[in-house]
Amino acid sequence: MDQSVFIMGAGQMGFVMAAAAVEAGAGRVVVWGPSRESMDELRSTRVSPRLPGWTIPDGVELTHDESVAGECTLLVNAVPTQHVREAWQRFASVNGSGDPDVPVVSTAKGLEIGSGLLPTVVIHEVLPDASLAVLSGPTIASELVRRQPAVVIAASGCPGLPTRVRKAFGTDWFRIYESEDLLGVELAGALKNVIALAAGVCDGLGLGFNAKSALLARGLSEMTRLGVAMGADQATFQGIAGVGDLATTCFSPDGRNRACGEAIARGCDLAEYVESQQCVVEGVPTLRSVLERSQTLDVDLPIMNAVGRVFLEGADPRSAIHDLMTRPSGHE
Known part of the structure; x- marks a missing residue:
């Protein structure tokens, strides 16, 4: 037809x-x-x-x-x-x-x-x-x-x-x-924008590929945990809509959310940066809703919470990273 x-x-x-x-x-x-x-x-x-x-x-x-x-x-x-x-x-x-x-x-x-x-x-x-x-x-x-x-x-x-x-x-x-899995595919596209903000912070601070790759792996775990808690299929996050979209957004120089995170890490004012962009940086308005939903569902999202402290509360990015790196660790 x-x-x-x-x-x-x-x-x-x-x-x-x-x-x-x-x-x-x-x-x-x-x-x-x-x-x-x-x-x-x-x-x-x-x-x-x-x-x-x-x-x-x-x-x-x-x-x-x-x-x-x-x-x-x-x-x-x-x-x-x-x-x-x-x-x-x-x-x-x-x-x-x-x-x-x-x-x-x-x-x-x-x-x-x-x-x-x-x-x-x-x-x-x-x-x-x-x-x-x-x-x-x-x-x-x-x-x-x-x-x-x-x-x-x-x-x-x-x-x-x-x-x-x-x-x-x-x-x-x-x-x-x-x-x-409409829910999982759509949710993965929203959540990866939050992790991309963090990836941009890594780039802006020059933390290197080891840190950024670890961020993507642990960030994907957080996306999956929240997605499953909301009713999505876990497998969706391991495919094109999840890890595929996440990798592109976090590594491409054209990724809007990654670029925003990089700018903030280099000292730009968030409101001024967002206002200056021709295209919408979806991760910033999405972030607060994600954190509210995670609290309602009691899902632990340490990376996304750290992003929230930087982008919503004005915390120093290096301090937020230090807090993540010194959290108690255990099995992956």
Whole structure:
């Protein structure tokens, strides 16, 4: 069946999904942004300031009119987590409460401030009738728009929906595996951003590869513990959505959360740094929700708690690392 794809969000991942959909053979691909002025500019230049040197494919329509979504068969959530509710409320005001035959695929990675909800849960609150899926994994946008090979996971509890997502977006450079563990895949994408902040601190302090590799290994353990306590499948965290996404985010120079951690370790003011970025640093707003959830579930997260002391309380990074290194140790 010919897919017509509506992508909510004209940021980096929105255009990655658009490029993949065009190449996968979608009959129509539309990217939506909230500002008429910015979308008019994109239509004129066919260049996104967030993806310099890349041209938006001719087959991609650009709009600020959310009613166009009513003409499409597959919807994509590519807006940052903290804007998901507002964006889909705009959609719902025109298009209603969703259609189970027109699923929403979310690429957002984070937890909503205040509620602590994952993006698909937020979307479900706004669109209770929609079928939901997530697409997640190691996705550095600047690599993907150059068609460099990547592997991701499409996950949903709706039978057949991961296959539909794979067929809609899979290409010879964008390989998609399937999973039923929507919670685990989406949660892994959110939690790895917190560990990436810590990885950036390691880089900023020049602690070396031994320390950073240990951080990733122990950080993955914390992600897994919290995920399992919340009902996710442990195996999900050992795959592309977990260790794969974590490694990319923590080692890539383009990783937003890693770069933020590095800047803070070098003395930058957190609020000023976040304000200066064109792209959203999801790990910072996600952090507080993660720590609150871990307390509710009584899950021990020493690394994430140390990140919280640095990013939420202004603790000295070296002091936080010293506290981690001098904790009582035992079996791994």
